[in-house]
Amino acid sequence: MKLKLYILSLLLLCTNLLYAADPKFTVSVSKTEVGTTEQFEVTFTVNTNATNFTAPSFNGFLVVSGPNTSQSMSMINGVTSSSVAFSFDLIAVKEGTYTIGAATIVVNGKQLNTNPVKIKVVKGAAAPQNNNQPQTQAQNGPDPRINSGRPGDISKNLFILAAVNKTSAYIGEQLTLSYRLYTRVAIVNNELEKLSDLNGFYSQDIKAPDQTVHWRVETYKGLKYNVTDIKQNILSPEHAGDITIGPMIMDFIVREAAASQSRDPFDQFFGGYNDVKYKIKSVPVVIHVKPLPETGKQLGFSGAVGKFTISASVDKTELKANEPLNYKIKVTGSGNIKLLQAPSPNFPPDFEKYDPKTTDTIVDNEHGSSGSKIYTYLLIPRHGGNFTIEPLKFAYFDLNTHRYVNLQTAGFNIKVAKGVNENNVTSFGNKQDVKLLNKDIRYIKSNGGDIIKNGEGFYDSGLYYFLLLFGPLLFVGALIYGKWYEKNNSDIVKVKSRKASKIAAKHLASAQAQLSANNSKAFYENIFKGLYGYLSDKLNIAYADLNREKIAAELKARSLDEPLINELLDTLDLCDMARYAPVTGISEQQMFDKAKNMINDIENKI
Structure with missing residues (x-):
């Protein structure tokens, strides 16, 4: 208790020094030029304890919220300073130039006034303003000056924005989805409740190079926020029509100033707080997906959308029968490259072909996916001769020109010499293997047997007549089963x-x-x-x-x-x-x- 009183005495001493300082009462605005229906903030700040704050009339503006009060205190080199801020959120209603009048406050029995501020209201959205400060500033952590410390309307001080770089795209076209957290309050903890429903899209996560949360300061609708990207995805629409990106839902624990104060003078001086849980849900986003045009589409098109190049190569053009040959196809570019299927080249029928080995070198970032895919086919010619691997045709839809581009690889002439293991099989104009036919002449069995009378053997026996009737019965049963199967599987x-x-x-x-x-x-x-x-x-x-x-x-x-x-x-x-x-x-x-x-x-x- 003695320690508590000692600290409180020191704080009171610092407060007396603060009273001795010159009181200042100032006004600041987030924007001096705004558009109609655009929201902005006006803040009146006094650097000492004061009473009887009176706000101006705000003629020409609609007051959304306020006065919102916040307090701050700092100690630098033994000198304590504190300030109280009264802020209002306003919306411009009509074009013109308006003056926000002077606010008044009483400090030590003396009335102080702020200077009037002129606000220009233009039609639509106003041009971005610098205000002698950068609108976006990279930071390792959230700027504590942004935290308003007031509950008010939590949806305005803490929200998730699902931002896409485009709202209209073709089937297969890539777009970037970023979930951005905007906050003006102190966040104690957070937990993901539900990810967005991305049905109708092929989705690929953009992995961050590290796990560090990078904060920046951005101005959104006239207010400054601490902003960070929670999650980023590359999306490719799978069908035409309007596809909705569902909301992301997260639970946050926000630290707010306590509504009631403790009777302990030490706690009263520093103030209390409450940790409150809020559920935040992003607004759904609708993507308008257009079908790919039919004009110019050829049979070789397999769904590639973006910008690509293609090439082919072989590791040898001369070899012996039954020796391996590697045939490579390389596709390079940007777009939905991860969704490309392995090509189907036409190889000579004498070549035994194995499934291709695929090697990817692809980078995912906020601009989409780009890189290369290499398909390696192992081929084994089984006969000697001169063969041709025909050029491979490849088509893609170019998003810049909105047209199909048709490409073609080089063809290769392969000379195959007769191999050691070809077993002296004669090749007639590169035909397939010569097949050995079964012998069609058999020897007559010379040893005879006893002659069997009618009725004594299989013929004219009960088994004989049973099998004779079994065929029609089996046919009728199959007919009945077929009707039943057709009836049960028609729907x-x-x-x-x-x-x-x-x-x-x-x-x-x-x-x-x-x-x-x-x-x-x-x-x-x-x-x-x-x-x-x-x-x-x-x-x-x-x-x-x-x-x-x-x-x-x-x-x-x-x-x-x-x-x-x-x-x-x-x-x-x-x-x-x-x-x-x-x-x-x-x-x-x-x-x-x-x-x-x-x-x-x-x-x-x-």
């Missing part, structure tokens, strides 16, 4: 629904194998695909159109219990999140049993 929807559990069982079997191998990511991937694939077939909903709302609505329509539906949706969310980040609270074996039991329960009820 594709019912067939998919009937086979849904079998297909899901394959995914669960694969998940169990990954569980035994301790591969958590692949385990949850298989569980997720198994459940989604099962629901797609069972409910007759296209995989790309599946979402929480449709699943819940369809299961309710089939009279499933509400607890079972909620448990299924929670399991899907947990599996989706576990594919990208570790989860706690449930073991993988429990998750496997849970998914298996839910499929069985749905099968029993539907």
Whole structure:
């Protein structure tokens, strides 16, 4: 207690020194030129204790919030200074030049006034202003000066923005999705609840070079925020139409000033705080996806979108039969290169071909994917002769010209000498292997046997007549089965629904194998695909159109219990999140049993 009183005495001494300083009452604005309906902030600051603050009338502006009060205190070289700020969030309503009048406050019985401030309001959005400070500033951590320390409208002080570099794209065109966290409050902790639904896109995560969170200061709608990128993805639309990027949901613990103060003078001086939990959800984004044009599309087009080059090479042009030959195809460029399928060159029929080995050298960043893919084919000629590997045709859709570009590799003449292991097989104009025909003359069996009378052997026996009748009976049975099979399989929807559990069982079997191998990511991937694939077939909903709302609505329509539906949706969310980040609270074996039991329960009820 003595230590507490000693510290309090020192603070009171510093406060007396503060009172001796010249009081200052100033005004600042985030912008002096704003657009109609644009929001900006006006702040009145006094550098000492004061009373009776009176704000101006703000004629010509709409007051969104305020006065929002914040306090700060600092000690430099033994000198204590403190300040109180009163801020207002305003929206410009009409074009023109307006004057924000003087605010007043009383310090030690003396009234202080701020200077009037002129604000120019233009139509639409105003031009960006420098305000003698950079609008974006790289920092290792959040700028503490940005923290407003007031709860107010939390959605304005803390939110996630899903930003895309384009909202209109072709099928296969790459676009960058960035989840940016904007904050003006102190964040104590955060936890991811749900990732965005990216159905309809091929998604590739952009991996950060390190795990450090890089903060920067940005001005958004007239206010300064601490900003960091939570997650970035490269997306490629898989079909035409409007595709919605669902919201990302996160839980934050925010530190706010306490509403009530402690009676302890020491706590009253420093002030208290509360840690409050908030759920933040990003706004969904709609991407307008255009189909690729049919004009100029050739048979050689396989879905490449971007800008590419292609080349081919062989490691030798002369060799002997049964010796290996390496044929390489290299595709280089930027675009959806990761989605390219292995080409199918036309090789001579005398060449034995093996599946290609693929080597990727691809870089993912905020500009998309770029690099090269090399496909290496192992070929083995089986006969001698002169052969030709024809040029390979390759087409891609150029996003700059909005046209198809047709490319072609070089062709190669391969000279194959007769090999040692060719077994003296004569080659007639590079034909296939000479085949040995079976002998068509057989010797007559010379040793005879006893002649069997009718009825004594197989002929005219009971087995003979049974087998004679078995053929027509088998035909009738096959005809009846065919009619039954056609009837039961004519309805594709019912067939998919009937086979849904079998297909899901394959995914669960694969998940169990990954569980035994301790591969958590692949385990949850298989569980997720198994459940989604099962629901797609069972409910007759296209995989790309599946979402929480449709699943819940369809299961309710089939009279499933509400607890079972909620448990299924929670399991899907947990599996989706576990594919990208570790989860706690449930073991993988429990998750496997849970998914298996839910499929069985749905099968029993539907």
